[in-house]
Amino acid sequence: xxxxxxxxxxxxxxxxxxxxxxxxxxxVAAIISFFGGIVFAVIALYAPWxxxxxxxxxxxxxxxxxxxxxxxxIYFGLVQIGxxxxxxxxxxxxxxxxxxxxxxxxxxxxxLSVDKGQMEAARTVGLSRGQALRKVVIPQAVRAVIxxxxxxxxALLKDSALVSVIGVSELTLSAQRVIGKTYRPFExxxxxxxxxxxxNLCMEWVxxxxxxxxxxxx
Amino acid sequence: MDIDLMLKVYPFFLEAAGLTxxxxxxxxxxxxxxxxxxxxxxxxxxxFIRFLGAAYVSVFRGTPALIQLFILYFGGPQIGIxxxxxxxxxxxxxxxxxxxxxxxIRGAIISxxxxxxxxxxxLGLSSWQAMYKIILPQAxxxxxxxLGVNLNMLIKATALVAAISVIxxxxxxxxxxxxxxxxFEMFLLAGVLYMIIIYVVGRGVAWLDRKVQIT
Numbered sequence: 001x002x003x004x005x006x007x008x009x010x011x012x013x014x015x016x017x018x019x020x021x022x023x024x025x026x027x028v029a030a031i032i033s034f035f036g037g038i039v040f041a042v043i044a045l046y047a048p049w050x051x052x053x054x055x056x057x058x059x060x061x062x063x064x065x066x067x068x069x070x071x072x073x074i075y076f077g078l079v080q081i082g083x084x085x086x087x088x089x090x091x092x093x094x095x096x097x098x099x100x101x102x103x104x105x106x107x108x109x110x111x112l113s114v115d116k117g118q119m120e121a122a123r124t125v126g127l128s129r130g131q132a133l134r135k136v137v138i139p140q141a142v143r144a145v146i147x148x149x150x151x152x153x154x155a156l157l158k159d160s161a162l163v164s165v166i167g168v169s170e171l172t173l174s175a176q177r178v179i180g181k182t183y184r185p186f187e188x189x190x191x192x193x194x195x196x197x198x199x200n201l202c203m204e205w206v207x208x209x210x211x212x213x214x215x216x217x218x
Numbered sequence: 219m220d221i222d223l224m225l226k227v228y229p230f231f232l233e234a235a236g237l238t239x240x241x242x243x244x245x246x247x248x249x250x251x252x253x254x255x256x257x258x259x260x261x262x263x264x265x266f267i268r269f270l271g272a273a274y275v276s277v278f279r280g281t282p283a284l285i286q287l288f289i290l291y292f293g294g295p296q297i298g299i300x301x302x303x304x305x306x307x308x309x310x311x312x313x314x315x316x317x318x319x320x321x322x323i324r325g326a327i328i329s330x331x332x333x334x335x336x337x338x339x340x341l342g343l344s345s346w347q348a349m350y351k352i353i354l355p356q357a358x359x360x361x362x363x364x365l366g367v368n369l370n371m372l373i374k375a376t377a378l379v380a381a382i383s384v385i386x387x388x389x390x391x392x393x394x395x396x397x398x399x400x401x402f403e404m405f406l407l408a409g410v411l412y413m414i415i416i417y418v419v420g421r422g423v424a425w426l427d428r429k430v431q432i433t
Contacts, residue, residue, distance in 0.1 A: 068381075189288045
């Protein structure tokens with residue numbers, strides 16, 4: 001069976017819809033991973049020992065096991081404890097939490113590298129510890145790790161393909177559906193790859209813009 | 219937690235872990251090979267070959283590894299490439315890992331001071347000699363740790379071949395989750411095995427890193 005790319009326009013609508021889902025999943029999961037990363041970093045650094053240590057253990061497990069395995073755990077695990085979430089929600093939560101753990105590692109290092117004087121000065125002018133963290137320390141820390149967090153977001157886009165395995169109709173699964181009808185895997189997977197590549201290039205472009213802004217404002 | 223069930227099925231997980239290790243080793247070897255080729259292309263004298271190297275890195279890092287596997291395994295037969303799932307897994311993941319390793323190796327090479335190369339050339343070494351005798355030995359020391367990070371990612375990426383039904387650790391976990399409805403127990407079994415593999419490899423990389431440093 002040779003190649004026939006002329007078949008693509010007929011099924012383009014399904015692929016484009018999948019593409020929109022992929023972008024949506026990536027954006028929502030990215031937001032979860034960003035704020036989740038900040039919350040996780042604060043817990044890992046400042047929570048009482050009894051919370052901090054088990055939390056670090058779980059984070060360590062999440063970094064040492066494949067995302068695909070974690071997605072199976074979250075999707076089927078939630079069903080087992082009686083929470084029957086749609087695959088889309090389970091996928092977004094899984095992706096978001098997975099990358100929140102990675103972002104948290106970056107943010108922790110950044111928080112620790114913010115000058116101690118910042119916290120002391122904030123306390124001196126009357127802010128509570130929580131306020132000082134929230135308004136003085138964390139904003140500086142997060143700003144310092146925007147570039148590597150950007151890399152994580154781009155990795156998130158590519159890993160969003162994995163949620164197709166638990167049945168979320170994003171770009172990869174849409175391509176699979178079309179292939180099921182047309183028996184043209186090469187053409188449609190190449191097409192899906194091309195869409196991922198374009199989204200990826202756009203994200204890299206935005207990342208460069210943001211990096212330039214940050215380096216200018218310093 | 220169903221300990222009895224875990225005791226009953228763990229031999230299957232051990233066997234699957236063996237396949238995950240084999241996959242990781244073969245993928246790492248192929249990845250390193252592709253990485254070296256990629257770097258040679260990216261540092262070439264010829265603009266066209268440099269472009270090919272850059273395109274390889276950009277495309278394979280810019281698209282999901284899962285899609286790359288699918289193109290190779292499901293789309294391959296259309297262009298005359300017939301591979302079984304294991305072969306497709308090793309080749310697909312290896313070429314993908316190679317793109318990441320290209321950047322790692324290149325990063326180490328270009329971080330060596332320019333003066334080293336200039337000095338070597340001044341002493342009469344050829345361009346190749348300067349690379350092999352002066353720059354690479356220094357860059358190799360810088361590569362160990364970042365290549366270790368690539369290796370860690372690669373081990374976790376071998377889980378993707380579960381999607382083309384290679385019976386490795388993640389596929390085994392998925393199958394037992396489906397048949398026993400005990401996702402937590404199966405995750406624990408597979409997760410512990412992954413963490414052992416990653417821990418051992420991590421220690422190995424740390425040991426090698428200490429070994430190659432000049433004290």
